Amino acid sequence: MNPAFRIPGAGRLSQAKTASFSFDDKSYAGIEGDTLASALLANGVHLVGRSFKYHRPRGFLSAGAEEPNALVQIVRDDARKTPNVRATVQELYDGLTAHSQNRWPSLAFDVGAVNDLASPMFSAGFYYKTFMWPKSAWKNLYEPKIRAAAGLGVSPDRPDPDHYAARYAHCEVLVLGGGAAGIAAALAAAETGVRVILADEQAEFGGSLRFESGAKIDGENGFAWAQGAIAKLKAMDNVRLLPRTTAFGYYAQNFVSLVERVSDHLKSPGRELARERLWQVRARRVVLATGAIERHMVFADNDRPGIMLASAARTYLNHYGVAVGRNVGVYTANDSAYAAAIDLKKAGVNVAAIVDLRDNPTGPAIDEARGLGIEINFGRAVIRAGGKLRVSSMTVQPKNGGGERTIPVDAILMSAGWTPSVHLFSQSRGKVAFNEETRRFVPGTYAQDCVSIGACNGTDGLDATIDEAYAAGAKAAKEAGGKAGKSAKPKVDASESWSRGMLGAAPGAGPDTTVKAFVDFQNDVTAKDIRQAVHEGMHSIEHVKRFTTNGMATDQGKTSNMHGLAIAAETLGKPIPQVGLTTFRAPYTPVTFGSIVGHARGALFDPTRRTATHPWAAAHGAVFEDVGQWKRAWYFPRAGEDMHAAVNRECVTVRKVAGLFDASTLGKIEVVGPDAAKFMGLLYTNPWEKLEPGRCRYGIMLREDGFIYDDGVVGRLAPDRFHVTTTTGGAPRVMHHMEDYLQTEFPHLNVWLTSITEQWAVIAVQGPKSREIIAPLVEGIDMSDEALPHMSVREGKICGVPTRLFRMSFTGERGFEVNVPADYGEAVWEALWAEGQKHGATAYGTESMHVLRAEKGYIIVGQDTDGTVTPNDAGLDWAGGKKKTDFVGIRGMARSDLVAKGRKQLVGLKTKDPKVVLEEGAQIVEDPKQAIPMKMIGHVTSSYWSENCGRSIALAMVAGGRDRMGQTLYVPMPSGTIEVEVTGMVFVDEKGERLNG
Amino acid sequence: MLLIRCPYCEEERPELEFRNAGEAHIVRPTNIAGESDDDFEKFFFIRANPKGVIYERWRHIHGCARFFNAVRDTVTDKFVMTYKAGEPKPAKLPGASK
Structure with a gap:
């Protein structure tokens, strides 16, 4: 059975293709091609939501993207509950489930509507006034309450299971808007052979041709012509059509972001389809054909369900075959609403009366309406709408005052005129200009290679629009390199045309009234609020906007901005252009986070880097930690071990026997060339010229400001070749820093820099047995202490593959770092592991590495230093080349503050109670009894339990620290104050004998 | 996203391939260790930060990896021109009135 308001024979949908859906748990019948809005209207449902602030009942204002009222929650399953979906945009599918929002307990009876009665409390700027006092109430009472009450819809509370695609595209001509103008421009551009993209937010191209029953092009009904033209464009290889695609952002150099709704209209999208696709298009020329948006009339209670834009009522009738009422009234200040009245009357709907603010308008639309016997009232205003959950009447009065007359209606169609959609033009940084005659802002000065055509350019009439559009399309293509195409300009046979209208409040909602005449439906802003904002001192339109929140809702004021501006201008007594327009910002319509994030989430959020030995470590039970993008083995627990037990065992085993550690993530840079030593001398504090090939040195790199930037062991492989290591996190920025100086400050130096981080796997073998583990596998390198002393490097072979074998130590034990080509990393590790097993060696992870180095007082740049630490602060003066004149x-580092006394210096700390392990980051004070806030003289940078020492150890930055040796200081913590003693930084083997042990 | 012309690649490439590296034409003193506090302050800390035309360094870090110089308008974000590192500050800008 047909729903009550579906008119047989009207509209373009096939009545045979039914789709059932539910709204607030009630089932309804719709048909394929419906929007949720048209399907609800076909069932006579107008009440679909409650307003944001006053919780007033609301229905459909529009039939498109500008909809401020009809926001619903679409529920597919537990994880897919999309809030704030415009019912006028959501396409119907069989089984669609929707719920109304912002109401409790039900849509018809909403407790929140008490706000409507208490509305004097919620006037313009109420946030800034009502909740000012007492101050303490803000945090505990007002803010939580406001946060709970504010907001639209409910966010889903599970991870989004859908996936979102992204595409980059390039074209010569990008046409935004697929109405008559956009189609004509695309046709002209496509003829020249250039790449054309035509995008439109609707499922079907045609724009306002979907409701303009009077348009006729090339002998066809306008909408039918549009479908033919689209079929022609679709067949061309150089054209890409993007329906259901909204251009939401226009950025520099003709870079436009669009979002395509791929599967929100499908019953069962399936896993293979993305939900949305983000298009980022770079175009040589952009053609803006974004049309115009009809404005509502501003009168008392103009928000009652059943009151809507005239063009919306026409769209529901002419496209969807739905009558929005049985007895409709019309309230207008321009001709376009007449066309709606005529179409509805012809479809058998009673038109109770047309109320026209204008005094004596003439024209064919008026004649036709009169000819159909529709009552027309000129020079009159609708001063009030009756009804609550649905409009029931309109009260009419001569606009200069006089007797009232109430006319029963079940819908009111209104039109105050049309606002050109200059959003994207404005986003392109173009400047709009106010046309005094037509009272509208149109594109003025262009900032980018784009052109506006049709209604968004203020061009009235289909004839003029097609002329303008076709010429603009051809010109844009030609400028972008297209060849002259054969002209096949569409011929307009019949057209509808209207312009003008009114801005601001209608009579009956003037300055002398206190009625609720809504300007901005979504944010519940009335004409009175705007006037009040001006009276309270908001004289800039930007202030009026923020004070009243006019135009700040998710619809971005598509219907409200011009009315709000006109009322502000009238109250200020200034002409509109002097008051100015608020800035249009992206996005044009709301965009999901999903479409912006795209594939970059979960495992694909950031690349994961794994070392060559990762599979071995995973197979041997390693627990991994994230270090930047790297996965590093953290510790290797054995059965029954927790982290502490594992780390204690690893640390002890390294000092007693040996341990294997994957150090591959260290940054590695090869510095090569005749001037390599000179370059190294400029980039590091250390002297390099006299370092013999085959020897290593611990290098410290500073920034120009004198603070430590990075450190690492550097091996000189040959007079002209250095193997530089950096911190794991510092690798890219050190390379950048080196390149910067080489290219721009020292370009005369003949040096090449090559990142070799990923070329070499690095296996550290540390401990008294390390040489015995490595030696059997090495060929061509004398491993004796005389031939290969601490801090030296040799090239040779291990397990038959090339190696750069470093004798160095980050543990204080005899140690080696075996560099092998990354592809052999795992095999060499396995061979070393097998050797190590003979001695009882352990694999150890980053946690043990940290503990072992702290036991020796070796710093970690970025942990013990923070970008404000000089070499002297860190106790590293010994590494600087004393005779150097430049680096x-x-x-x-010679700046007065950096050499001043009392700077924080790196020292060791021992807790008086050896069992207490300090917290890293904890603050240090001299006197724990002083008043709060205490004077903090330092902080803990590293702190561990050291099983080798049988106690806790820590490093700390302390003001004048090196002069405080033996002093007792205090670390106040929430659980009590901890006593500590300042010590040297070396906790194990102070003399360094174990390096050769 | 801006398009930036790399003077080494001789191509306009998207902004994502580049990294800004601060104001250009600031020369590191040859005898930097002997600089006075005032001169070092000027060299290291003081930057023009103009509203309008700025001369700045960029690096085509995800391309040829070269540093180069660019003239950009900080109001419109438009790149007026780019040129190779080491080339003198252009005396005349394209499109300038004199």
């Missing part, structure tokens, strides 16, 4: 940072 990066030499002047910076």
Whole structure:
């Protein structure tokens, strides 16, 4: 059975293709091609939501993207509950489930509507006034209450199971808007052979041709012509059509972002389809054909369900075959609403009366309406709408005052005129200009290579629009390199045309009234609120906007901005252009986070880097930690071990026997060339010229400001070749820093820099047995202490593959770092592991590495330093070349503050109670009894339990620390104050004998 | 997203391939260790930060990896021109009135 308001024979949908859906748990019948809005209207449902602030009942204002009222929650399953979906945009599918929002307990009876009665409390700027006092109430009472009450819809509370695609595209001509103008421009551009993209937010192209029954092009009804033209464009290889695609952002150099709704209209999208696709298009020329949006009339209670834009009522009738009422009234200040009245009357709907603010308008539309016997009232205003959950009447009065007359209606169609959609033009940084005659802002000065055509350019009439559009399309294509195409300009046979209208409040909602005449439906802003904002001192339109929140809702004021501006201008007594327009910002319509994030989430959020030995470590039970993008083995627990037990065992085993550690993530840079030593001398504090090939040195790199930037062991492989290591996190920025100086400050130096981080796997073998583990596998390198002393490097072979074998230590034990080509990393590790097993060696992870180095007082740049630490602060003066006259940072570190007494210096700390392990980051004070806030003289940078020492150890930055040796200081913590003693930084083997042990 | 012309690649490439590297034409003193506090302050800390035309360094870090110089308008974000590192500050800008 047909729903009550579906008119047989009207509209373009096939009545045979039914789709059932539910709204607030009640089932309804719709048909394929419906929007949720048209399907509900076909069932006579107008009440679909409650307003944001006053919880007033609301229905459909529009039939498109500008909809401020009809926001619903679409529920597919537990994880797919999309809030704030415009019912006028959501396409119907069989089984669609929707719920109304912002109401409790039900749509018809909403407790929140008490706000409507209490509305004097919620006037313009109420946030800034009502909740000012007492101050303490803001945090505990007002803010939580406001946060609970505010907001639209309910967010889903599970991870989004859908996936979102993204595409980059390039074209010569990008046409935004697929109405008559956009189609004509695309046709002209496509003829020249250039790449054309035509995008439109609707499922079907045609724009306002979907409701303009009077349009006729090339002998066909306008909408039918549009479908033919689209079929023609679709067949062309150089054209890409993007329906259901909204251009939401226009950025620099003709870069436009669009979002395509791929599967929100499908019953069962399936896993293979993305939900949405983000298009980022770079175009040589952009053609803006974004049309115009009809404005409502501003009168008392103009928000009652059943009151809607005239063009919306026409769309529901002419496209969807739905009558929005049985007895409709019309309230207008321009001709376009007449066309709606005529179409509805012809479809058998009673038109109770047309109320026209204008005094004596003439024209064919008026004649036709009169000819159909529709009552027309000129020079009159609708001063009030009756009804609550649905409009029931309109009260009419001569606009200059006089007797009232109430006319029963079940819908009111209104039109105050049309606002050109200059959003994207404005986003392109173009400047709009106010046309005094037509009272509208139109594109003025262009900032980018784009052109506006048709209604968004203020061009009235289909004839003029097609002329303008076709010429603009051809011109844009030609400028973008297209060849002259054969002209096949569409011929307009019949057209509808209207312009003008009114801005601001209608009579009956003037300054002398206190009625609720809504300007901005979504944010519940009335004409009175705007006037009040001006009276309270908001004279800039930007202030009026923020004070009243006019135009700040998710619809971005598509219907409200011009009315709000006109009322502000009238109250200020200034012409509209002097008051100015608020800035249009992206996005044009709301965009999901999903479409912006695209594939970049979960495992694909950031690349994961794994070392060559990762599979071995995983197979041996390693627990991994994230270090930047790297996965590093953290510790290797054995059965029954927790982290502490594992780390204690690993640390002890390294010092007693040996341990294997994957150090591959260290940054590695090869510095090569005749001037390599000179370059190294400029980039590091250390002297390099006299370092013999085959020897290593611990290097410190500063920034020009004199602070430590990075450190690492550097091996000189040959007079002209250095193997530089950096911190794991510092690798890219050190490379950048080196390249910067090489390219721009020292370009005369003949040096090449090559990142070799990923070329070499690095296996650290540390401990008294390390040489015995490595030696059997090495060929061509004398491993004796005389031939390969601490801090030296040799090239040779291990397990038959090339190696750069470093004798160095980050544990204080005899140690080696075996560099092998990354592809052999795992095999060499396995061979070393097998050797190690003979001695009882352990694999150890980053946690043990940290503990072992702290036991020796070796710093970690970025943990023990923070970008404000000089080499002297860190106790590393010994590493600087005393005779050097230049290196990066030499002047910076001589600055008065950096050589002043009392700077924080790196020292060791021992807790008086050896069992207490300090918290890293904890603050240090001299006197724990002083008043709060205490004077903090330092902080803990590293702190661990050291099983080797049988106690806790820590490093800390303490003001004048090196002069405080033996002093007792205090670390106040929530659980009590901890006593500590300042010590040297070396906790194990102070003399360094174990390096050769 | 801006398009930036790399003077080495001789191509306009998207902004994502580049990294800004601060104001250009600031020369590191040859005898930097002997600089006075005032001169070092000027060299290291003081930047023009103009509203309008700025001369700045960029690096085509995800391309040829070269540093180069660019003239950009900080109001419109438009790149007026780019040129190779080491080339002098252009005396005349394209499109300038004199």
